[in-house]
Amino acid sequence: MKKILNLFLCFTFFSCISFAEERPTLRKMIAQMIMVGFNGSSLNDTMSVVSDAKYQRFGGVIVFGKNISTKDNLKKITSALKSAQSGIFIAIDEEGGNVTRFKDKKGFNTFISASEVAKTLDLNGANELYKKMAKQLKDLGINLNFAPVVDLLNTNSPIIASKNRAFSKNIDEVSLYANEFLDAFSEVGVLTTLKHFPGHGSAKTDSHIEKTVIENFDYSELKPYYDAIKRDKSKLIMISHVYLLDRDTQFPASMSNDIIGNLLRKDLKFDGVVISDDMLMGGLNGFSMTQKVVNFINAGGDILLFSEFMIGERRTSEYITQVIVDAINSKKIKKERIEESYDRIIKLKSELK
Structure with a gap:
């Protein structure tokens, strides 16, 4: 009887290990690497985006x-998405100031810009303001903010300085x-994102619209x-589409192994989640979708951000998943690279509250 019990315990133990190590399908892992915009308020x-969330697309x-x-409508949407997919x-x-989605919306609080915060509030005051900002997002069901902007304030910038998005011209x-x-x-329990790595403040053009080059970074x-990585406070970093000519003359930061793989991951020792800026921005003009996706992933990127739910007549998630599957089948991307990103994303999602 004792021998049978020991065999049973042994079998159960190894079954548990096998179950713990079991991964979802390749397509399900790839799906975790895709973030999309959607239509409707x-x-x-x-319901189409909620349905796709349920099927983990x-x-x-x-x-x-x-x-x-309205607040009520937004809460219903976020609640439905969370019910459809755990950990979405x-x-x-x-960011506050010009970059807010609540501008001219009734019933929502708005906040001053980063520039105004640094000019008018001390650090304690800034902390209190950002707690209020975070609480509003949490109450609305939003669990991830693409902020703060940590670009340097440079008056030559048409997209950062002109919109008061940077705290200061003093990097400290x-x-x-x-x-x-x-x-x-x-x-408060809302995830944050440092952006726009490696730095967009000194760029003289807008990467939303056109190729953006920084010659002397x-x-x-x-x-x-x-500082944030050293203090273990940086969980997610957004990569910009700027070109740093002294690092990579061929690819922008979001497609560059030297910038993501070497500068960010090796030199700064960042092992968290790397998300792209919107992959549909003009700063990536001249590259095919396959080139953009393959280079971002191979450089060490984890989440591909797309502002649109549809690209042409295809759902973005379906299209991009197939691009990645095809790249794996043609050996342009290793499956292990997908597994690395999946593991980073799931680890981050375990911190959602």
């Missing part, structure tokens, strides 16, 4: 102003205020990333 209008969504009508990322760009101040942002959101602009 009521639950009735968003993507791992996250991004909320835009077009998705927001529901993200938003909520940028790091200090960003730290308060990270702490405030962490206390000042590497002191990496300090906020270094």
Whole structure:
């Protein structure tokens, strides 16, 4: 009897190990690497995205102003998405100032810009303001914010400085205020994103629209990333589409192994989740979708962000999943690279509250 019991316990033990190590299908792992925008601002209008979430065709969504009508409607949408897929990322760009999805929406609080925060509030005041910002997002069912911006304030910038999105022209101040942002959101239980790596503040053109080149990048602009990574406060970093000519003349940061794989992962020792800026931005013009996707993943990127639910007549998630599957089948991407990203994403999702 004792021998039989021991055999049973042994079998159970190894069965548990096997179950714990079992992975989802390749397509399900790839799906976790895709985040999409969607249409509609009521639950009735968003049933297609809820359905796709249920069938795990993507791992996250991004909320835009077009998705927001009332608090009640937004809460119904986020609640339905969470019920459809446990651990789904529901993200938003909520920086304050010009970059908010709640502008001109009734019933929502809005907040001052990063520039105004640094000019008018001390660090304690900034922390209190960002707690209020985080609480509003959490109450709405949003669990991931694409902020803070840690780009350096440079008056030549048409997309950062002109919109008051940077804290300061002093990189130490940028790091200090960003730290308060990270702490405030962490206390409330909403994930944050440092952006736009390696730095968009000195870029003289807008990567939303066109190819954006930085000829003489000042590497002191990496300090906020270094500080946050060193303190283990950086969980997710967004990669920009800027070109750093002294690092890579062929590819922008979001497609560059030298910038993601070497500068961010090896030099700064970041082992968290890397997300792209919107892959449909003009800064990537000239590259095919396959080139963009394959290079981002091979460089060490984890989540591909797409602002649109559809690309042409195909659902973005379906299209991008097939691009990645085809790349694996043609040996342009190793399956192990997908597994690495999947593991990083699932680890981050385990911190969702």
